[in-house]
Amino acid sequence: MNRVPMLQMSLAMAIFGSIGFFTGKTGIPAVELVFVRCICATLFLGFCWFITGQHKVEVWCKREVLQTIVCGIFLVLNWVFLFKAFEEMSITVAITLYNLAPIFVLIIGSIFLKEKMTLTSLLAIVTCFLGSVFIIGIQHFNSLADFVGSGFVWAILSAVCYAMTMLIGKGITNLSAYAMTFVQTAIGILMLFPFMNFAVFIGLSDSNWLYIIGTGLIHTGFVYYLFFNSLRKLSTIVISALVFVDPVVAILLDTLILDFRPSILQSFGILLIFGGIVYTIVKQEKIVVASDGDGGLERYLL
Template sequence: MNVSAMMKLTISMAIFGSIGFFTIHTGIPAVELVFVRCIFATVFLSAMWFFTGGHKHEAWNRKEVIQTLFCGIFLVMNWVFLFKAFEEMSISVAISIYNLAPIFVLILGAILLKERMTLRGILATVICFIGSIFIVGIDNFTSIEQFFNSGFIWALLSAICYASTMFLSKTLSSLSPYATTFLQTFVGIIMLLPICDFSVFQGLTTTNWLFILGTGIIHTGFVYYLFFDSIRHLPTIVVSVLVFMDPVVAILLDTIILDFRPTLLQSLGIILIFGGILYTVFMPTKKDAVSNESEVVQ
């Protein structure tokens, strides 16, 4: 086992887990924050790609480039929806729903690839669905207005877009992780530039700018470097275990620093969601294995 790679991935996942805490302190909306993140990711990882000499050996494949660009669209939408969810609900609730992505990958496989939905997959889906209702709060499902204002839709859309990114990325093989991320985040810059409201950057405090820079430099540049540098040296099962550092840290920060106190039903919902995900990831059959899901940018 590559201990150095394990440490790098653990650190990257732990830092990923604090993204929600940073997001709510930036003082800017989701679209503008994702735009900043895309710029930092593009610049930082392109520099790493160049200085490591990886660009000289890149195997460009037209089909994979087009596929990666579509992945980028879903990835950027995933970020925007997740950050909007953070604006409407607690980080713990949003992260829990966001991590339903592996379940949606199974559903997409059944719908688009005609893969047989196993009893295990159906059971996990039902468990996670019940958990999501508990965690958002049954009261929020009593009226359409409450339902839309709860942030549940944003969190659910982020999970669906993340699942779509994972689903499309499964067959990528020739492009390096640096090239893939460059294309995806560059797409984000093009997508968000026309709708960015640059006036939101006026009047920000020094603290706001520190959190914005932290989100860009630490959560995007530095973390992605650690992430990509580590996953290629580790078996999938180890990666699958270590990525759960992300939601654990997020929930701990939300509970300890932001004083989030889940109700009994919300606690049960969190247990059901992660129980269903663990059941899906660590007890897969040959057809419903989700071995590639953790190896995608979050």
């Protein structure tokens, strides 16, 4: 195994894991932050796409372009919902719930794609459901408004949209990773522009701008470059393992820097959720969308 791609992927996932910390320091709402991220990704990766010459050999297929556009819509919604979850709850809880996406792939696949629900799948779903109940602490909510305002709904919606990017991205095999992301983030710019409140950028501190630019250029541009550069050189199994660097870093930053202290029940819930996800990945490799090519890169992108 080439060590350089492994280091690149590990570094990419470690930086991805710090995005929740950066988000809280930007001082702007989720929609505006995702808009900045889409602009940075479109410019940076579009530049890489042209520099590498990949744009000259793209195979454009109407079906795949439509799939990429729909996939891009869910990818952008996934970011918006996740960042809104960061605004309402701890990074640890939000990231844990967000990583339920593979479980939603199982559920959506069995309902709409008529994929067979195995005992392994059912066990993973039940385990993660119990973990979600423990981690959110249903007993602390006195009303539906309290529950919705907790951020739980946003985190779950982000996981569902994440799952949709996995399922829809399955059949995209001809377009390169750069072309896919360029189209998707460009769609994000068009989607979010009508909802932008540019007034939120007025009066921001130098520190706010530093975190905003960092989120756009580092977490999107530079990290995606590292990700794409290493993706083809690593096996699916290795990528599936390295992807967990992301939540580990997020949880460590939340506990060490932001002083989040999960309760015993929340800790047990986190273990249940990640245990169920690991079990799913090990036993159900065929649901992992990523391949040694570019077809399923959304499986790993935050």
